[in-house]
Amino acid sequence: MDGVIPNLKHLRACEAVLRTGSFxxxxxxxxxxxxxxxxxxxxxxxxxxxxxxxxxxxxxFATDIGRLFVNRVGRMQHYLATGMAEIMRSARRQHGQTAKLHHLVTSVQLRALVAIAEAGNFSLAARSIGISQPSLHRAARDLEHLCAVPLFEKASSGILLTKLAEILVMNTKLALMELDQAYDEIEAWKGGRGGRVAIGSMPLARSAILPAAVNDLLGQAPDTRISIIDGPYRELLFALRHGDIDILIGALRDPVPVDDVVQERLFDDPLAIVARVNHPLMTKDNITLNDLAACAWIVPRRGAPTREYFETMFPDGGPRPQSVIVTGSLVLIRRLLSTSNQLTIISRHQIAQEEKYGELRRLPLALSDTERPIGITTRKGWSPTAIQRDFLSRLTDIGRRANEIW
Structure with a gap:
């Protein structure tokens, strides 16, 4: 929500002018x-x-910029209508009564809703959007009255959203994202700034394909605003579905956890057990499960694909490592490995540079059935801007050449 939110009725009027060709x-x-x-x-x-x-x-007749803008306005209206449709179904209103409930909401109410969702507190939310707390409180309650269902609940930690409010927030953020993209497209059409690309990145992408794709893009469009968010898959998926990021890069899930995202596979990523170059097991001809269990290990949090494979290596009732450090920080993992006899199970692509410079090395032990599909996850129905399409194209090309590059 970087840009100005115009009067929503004015936006609908603009869309109607283009569609009817008449004021x-x-x-x-x-x-x-x-x-x-x-x-x-x-x-x-x-x-x-x-x-x-x-x-x-x-x-x-619409100008080129007019068509760009009104196309985004139409998509914005679709998301608002979708969010309000959930409210209508819950309130069990007659369709004719509130068929266009989203036409009654105001930009101030939408800003208040999103601010409260992000701050969890009325005073902090008011401060974040530059209005008084009474004004924000009034806008929030007016929206709640319009929807005729509870949207906010008081809790000891602040203000919580109801389930319906969470759905409305998600669709509102996606609607406002369309408006931001409209501003970017207009600026790009006029030869201005390159636009915005927001990326959610899991560990493999950060160390392999993402740096190459970002550098490639900035080499051609240096004024592009790029933001990269890292974190566990669940948090990044939430950010993607709410419009906070545009593209999620990393290990794909099977099955896809929700039905409003789509996945595109780029390459398969094999796992390896990794240690420092002079680790005692590097010279051992036949490494056994007992050898591995006798070592200290570094593993990611539960839920990560590599953690699941680690657990299958050491089933209950058999030998298991006694010392296990849990972390998702690649910087820490690499440092611990290079200065100790600890082991980790990690993507071969993630340690390509360390192998190249003789810092880390794969154990001479083949792991079966460890290839994970790595790729891109985006929102279903997402309409990227020109600069976002350009970045996707570069990312796809580099990703599909990953096995040649690394």
Whole structure:
């Protein structure tokens, strides 16, 4: 939500003008006077610094920027309608009563909702969007009254969202993301900044394909704003579904955990047991399970694919390592490995540079059935901007050449 959120009724009027090709027809559709629609479009053009429509005797025609903008407005309206549809179903309202409930919500109410969701506190939320606490509280309660279902619950830790509010927040953030993308597309069309790419990255991507793809993109579009968020899969998936990131890179899941994302496989990543170059097991011809169990290990948190494989290596009732450090920090893992006799199970791609410079090495032990599909996860129905498509193309190309590069 980096850009300004215009009056939502003005946005609907703008979309109606493009669809009908007439200010008067649009006015009838959005229940505004024709002068009010004309003024609404003029205000949007002033905010955007661009002409959206050519006014001619034979009609009103969208400019290239107008089509870009209104396309995003239409997608924005779709997300708002989807969120409100869940509210309608819960409230069991008659369809005719509130078929266009999303037309009644205001931009202030949407900003308040998202701010409360992110801050978990009315005063912090008000401060984050620059309005008074009474104003934010009023906007939140007006939205709750409009929806006719509870959206907020008081708790000792602050304000919690109800399940319906969480659905509404997700769709609201996706709607506002479409508006941000509209601003980026307009700036790019006018030859301005390169736009934004927000990436969620799991460990393998951070050490392998992501740096190459980012450098490749910045070499051609140095003004691109790139943000990279790391974290466990569950948190990154949540951020992707809520529009906080655009692309999630890392190990794919089978089955896909939710039905509103899509996965694209780039390459298969084999695992290896890794240690320092002079580890005592490096010279052993036949490494046994007892040898491995006698060593100290570094493993990721439960739920990670490598942790699952580690657990299958040492089933209950058999020999198991007595010393196990749990961490997901690659920096720490590499440092611990290089300065001790500890072992870890890790992607071969993740230690490619350390192998190249003689810092770490794979044990002479083949691991069966360890190849994991690595790829890209995006939102279903996502419409990337030009710079995001460019980055995806570079990422896909580098990812599919990963086995040649590393």
């Amino acid at each position: 008067s027809a649009a006015a009838n559709e959005v229940f505004m006077s024709q002068p009010a629609v004309t003024q609404a479009v003029a205000k949007l053009e002033m905010v955007l610094g661009s002409v959206l429509f050519d006014r001619r005797p034979e009609g009103v």
